[in-house]
Amino acid sequence: MKTIGVLTSGGDAPGMNAAVRAVTRTAKHAGLEVIGIERGYEGLINGQFIRLGVHSVSDMMQRGGTFLKTARSERFRTEEGLEEAMVSIERAGIDGIVAIGGDGTFRGAAELADRGLKVAGIPATIDNDMGYTDRTIGFDTAVHTAVEAVGKLRDTSASHERVTVVEVMGRKSGDIALYTAVSCGAEMVLIPERPVTLESLCRQIQADREVGRTHSIIVNAEGSGYDSAKLASDLRELTGSDHRSVILGYIQRGGSPVPSDRILAGVLGSRAVKGLMEGKTGAYGIRDGKVRECGIREALEETKPFEEELYGLISGLSLRGEK
Ligand code: F6P
Numbered sequence: 001m002k003t004i005g006v007l008t009s010g011g012d013a014p015g016m017n018a019a020v021r022a023v024t025r026t027a028k029h030a031g032l033e034v035i036g037i038e039r040g041y042e043g044l045i046n047g048q049f050i051r052l053g054v055h056s057v058s059d060m061m062q063r064g065g066t067f068l069k070t071a072r073s074e075r076f077r078t079e080e081g082l083e084e085a086m087v088s089i090e091r092a093g094i095d096g097i098v099a100i101g102g103d104g105t106f107r108g109a110a111e112l113a114d115r116g117l118k119v120a121g122i123p124a125t126i127d128n129d130m131g132y133t134d135r136t137i138g139f140d141t142a143v144h145t146a147v148e149a150v151g152k153l154r155d156t157s158a159s160h161e162r163v164t165v166v167e168v169m170g171r172k173s174g175d176i177a178l179y180t181a182v183s184c185g186a187e188m189v190l191i192p193e194r195p196v197t198l199e200s201l202c203r204q205i206q207a208d209r210e211v212g213r214t215h216s217i218i219v220n221a222e223g224s225g226y227d228s229a230k231l232a233s234d235l236r237e238l239t240g241s242d243h244r245s246v247i248l249g250y251i252q253r254g255g256s257p258v259p260s261d262r263i264l265a266g267v268l269g270s271r272a273v274k275g276l277m278e279g280k281t282g283a284y285g286i287r288d289g290k291v292r293e294c295g296i297r298e299a300l301e302e303t304k305p306f307e308e309e310l311y312g313l314i315s316g317l318s319l320r321g322e323k
Contacts, residue, residue, distance in 0.1 A: 013138025133285025
C-alpha cells in the first residue's frame with residue numbers, strides 16, 4: 001500500500017473533516033501518499049483529486065461540513081460509472097480508499113471492493129442508522145443542535161400555551177427524534193419504529209391538560225409518516241388547543257462537531273488506514289466503547305436493535321401517570 005484515496009459521500013455530517021484529518025495524518029505518518037477525492041464517487045469518476053499533506057488538514061477538525069465536498073452520484077450506480085471510477089483509480093495509482101459516509105457510501109465501497117480495490121468504510125451520517133455500529137459520526141452533533149432548538153421552542157410554546165410539533169431529520173431512523181425527545185423531556189415522540197395513531201396523540205394531549213400541562217412538545221421524525229404541518233392542524237381541529245409546527249431541516253447537518261464526534265472520527269479514521277495497510281477491506285465502527293471491524297456488506301446487512309428503554313422514558317418520565 002503506497003497511496004490511499006479518501007472521500008466523503010452522501011449527506012454531509014459534522015465530523016467528516018475530523019475523519020479526513022485522521023486518515024491523512026495517520027497515512028502520512030506511516031509514509032503513505034494521500035489523495036483527497038472531491039465530491040465523493042462523482043469526483044472519483046471525474047478524477048477530481050487533490051494531494052493531501054499533514055498541513056492540508058490543519059484547523060479542519062472543528063469545521064462542520066466537508067472540505068472535500070460531497071455528492072450523491074447517480075453515475076456511480078451504473079456499470080459504466082463504476083468502470084470509469086476504476087480507470088481513474090488506476091491512473092492515479094490509488095491502492096486503497098477510505099470511504100466516509102452512510103449506507104449509500106458503503107454500497108459504493110462494496111462495489112469497488114468487488115472489483116478488487118482495498119476499501120475501508122467509516123460511518124458518517126447524522127441519521128445513526130447503521131446497525132453494525134453504536135454511533136455514526138455526526139449524530140451526537142445533530143442531536144445537540146436539535147436539543148438547543150427545542151429548548152428555544154419550549155420557551156415560546158410555554159409562554160403561549162401551545163403544542164409545538166418539531167420535525168427532525170433521520171430518514172427511516174427515529175434516533176435523532178428519540179434522543180432529542182429524551183434530552184428535552186418532550187411530551188411525545190413520533191418515530192418510524194413505533195407508529196402512534198392520531199387518536200392516541202389526542203388522548204395524550206388531553207391527559208397532559210388534565211394534569212395541568214398547558215403546552216407540549218411533540219418531536220416528529222421525518223420518517224414517522226406524519227406531515228408536521230398537517231399534524232399540527234389536525235391536532236388543532238381535534239383537541240381545540242393552539243398548535244404550531246417547525247421543521248428544523250438542514251441546520252441539523254451543519255455546525256462544529258461536538259467532542260464525541262471528533263473523537264469517534266479520530267479513532268475510526270486512524271483504524272481504517274491501519275486496516276488498509278494490513279491489506280484488509282472492511283468497515284470500522286464502535287460497539288460497547290470498542291472499535292469494531294467487520295465486512296462492508298456485513299455492516300450493511302446488520303439491523304439496529306431498537307432502544308426500548310429510552311423510548312419508555314418519554315411517557316415514563318412525563319407528568320401523566322401520577323397516582
Ligand atoms: O442522511 C442524512 C439526511 O440529512 C437525512 O436525514 C435526510 O433525509 C437526507 O439526508 C436529506 O438529503 P438531501 O441532502 O439530499 O436533501
